[in-house]
Amino acid sequence: MREIKKGVVPMKGSEVEEHTNKVYDSLEEYAKREGLDFVRYKTVAVGYLDITEEYQKGPVSQNFINKLKIAWNTGGVLASLGYHECEFCEGKNKATSGSEKMLRDEVNKIEYRFPQMIFHYIEEHGYQPPEDFVLFVMGLDKGIIK
Numbered sequence: 001m002r003e004i005k006k007g008v009v010p011m012k013g014s015e016v017e018e019h020t021n022k023v024y025d026s027l028e029e030y031a032k033r034e035g036l037d038f039v040r041y042k043t044v045a046v047g048y049l050d051i052t053e054e055y056q057k058g059p060v061s062q063n064f065i066n067k068l069k070i071a072w073n074t075g076g077v078l079a080s081l082g083y084h085e086c087e088f089c090e091g092k093n094k095a096t097s098g099s100e101k102m103l104r105d106e107v108n109k110i111e112y113r114f115p116q117m118i119f120h121y122i123e124e125h126g127y128q129p130p131e132d133f134v135l136f137v138m139g140l141d142k143g144i145i146k
């Protein structure tokens with residue numbers, strides 16, 4: 001059974017995307033009604049691993065991890081969609097995290113969301129993020145991340 005804490009949205013990637021899409025649906029509707037401009041981004045959730053789903057494993061370059069850390073530390077971090085405990089850690093010292101980051105690919109109109117836990121998943125559990133995300137992060141400059 002998945003334990004859902006009060007006020008917390010489950011952190012499965014598909015659920016994060018669904019939740020975000022619903023929020024944007026209503027924002028878009030509102031914008032249309034009010035005649036406002038609205039740029040719709042495609043939400044892509046990266047690194048919300050769940051014990052019930054297979055995840056991609058493979059090598060990840062230290063360069064990518066460093067860039068992602070810079071991105072994480074630049075600008076704001078979202079208060080989070082929820083608190084999450086690592087489901088892959090055995091024993092008592094499970095990693096936990098409750099924050100996430102959003103990065104926008106302005107060229108392809110993609111909004112990437114990833115949890116702080118992504119670093120733990122990469123470094124401790126061999127997680128390999130999708131190639132599109134890796135390429136996007138590798139192309140980021142320190143100064144342009146919002």
Ligand SMILES: [Zn+2]
Pocket residue numbers: 086087088089094095120124125
């Ligand atoms: Zn873990």
